[in-house]
Amino acid sequence: MRVAIMAAVMAVAMAAGCTTTTPSAPAVAAATPMPANFTIYHLEGRRSERVVWLMEELGFPYELKFVNNSLGASLAEIRKVNPKMPTAPTVIYQDQVLMESGAIIDVILRRHAPGKLMPALDSKDYPWHQIWYQYAEGSLLPRVGTDYNVWQIKPPEKRSPLVDSENTIKFAEDWLSTHPYFGGPEFSSADIMMEFALRYTFLLNIVDNERFPKILDWLDRMHKRPAYQRMVAKARPNGMIGPPVPLPDEARPPPR
Numbered sequence: 001m002r003v004a005i006m007a008a009v010m011a012v013a014m015a016a017g018c019t020t021t022t023p024s025a026p027a028v029a030a031a032t033p034m035p036a037n038f039t040i041y042h043l044e045g046r047r048s049e050r051v052v053w054l055m056e057e058l059g060f061p062y063e064l065k066f067v068n069n070s071l072g073a074s075l076a077e078i079r080k081v082n083p084k085m086p087t088a089p090t091v092i093y094q095d096q097v098l099m100e101s102g103a104i105i106d107v108i109l110r111r112h113a114p115g116k117l118m119p120a121l122d123s124k125d126y127p128w129h130q131i132w133y134q135y136a137e138g139s140l141l142p143r144v145g146t147d148y149n150v151w152q153i154k155p156p157e158k159r160s161p162l163v164d165s166e167n168t169i170k171f172a173e174d175w176l177s178t179h180p181y182f183g184g185p186e187f188s189s190a191d192i193m194m195e196f197a198l199r200y201t202f203l204l205n206i207v208d209n210e211r212f213p214k215i216l217d218w219l220d221r222m223h224k225r226p227a228y229q230r231m232v233a234k235a236r237p238n239g240m241i242g243p244p245v246p247l248p249d250e251a252r253p254p255p256r
């Protein structure tokens with residue numbers, strides 16, 4: 001009799017789509033289809049590559065707008081659609097003009113590719129995915145940009161006691177010495193955000209890249225991804241246009 005009651009309870013629970021022993025997996029929101037009109041206004045070799053790379057990783061269609069071999073003419077195109085803040089990337093998404101690469105990537109992933117290229121919200125990896133995702137634009141590039149500009153105006157006589165470019169890069173190197181990627185055990189949108197930040201930093205010669213073998217290895221893995229290579233073929237067909245002027249080697253701080 002008791003066995004029959006238990007069997008009946010289990011049958012009702014299963015019919016209701018639940019089980020009494022294991023919690024159900026967190027639901028992943030249903031994807032809304034990517035809008036047909038998605039146009040990326042682009043500057044060759046610059047942050048807009050992140051959005052192109054994302055679209056290639058996801059296999060989503062997009063239109064890419066830039067004037068081959070001319071950052072100035074490409075910027076003029078951006079100014080036409082985003083005159084108050086003409087920065088790359090600027091994208092046309094449905095009837096909206098969007099900017100900020102991190103925001104654009106987040107909107108696309110959460111709305112149109114839920115569950116892809118980021119760890120689950122309730123996973124242990126999620127907070128650190130978010131940290132690295134924000135670190136690229138929030139901590140790393142502002143310090144690199146400041147140190148680069150300051151050095152060009154007047155080479156500093158000593159290193160700041162505050163966190164500087166070298167510290168921010170070393171922090172990333174230390175992370176990669178125990179993790180394969182920035183955003184968890186797999187490639188994610190945090191890697192897309194960090195790639196431009198680190199590649200551009202090395203182009204500026206603001207740190208000695210040979211001191212960061214883990215980053216060099218990770219960059220190499222990023223650049224071997226088929227989606228990255230498709231991005232380069234479409235978005236950087238002439239190589240790096242207007243590369244930044246690298247600082248002289250004496251600008252790079254010695255190890256502390």
Ligand SMILES: N[C@@H](CCC(=O)N[C@@H](CS)C(=O)NCC(=O)O)C(=O)O
Nearest residue numbers: 046047086087088089100101102137
């Ligand atoms: N935080 C923004 C930065 C955008 C940005 O400054 N983009 C640069 C190209 S890498 C740009 O458009 N510079 C043109 C200018 O500053 O006039 C993002 O991630 O999209």
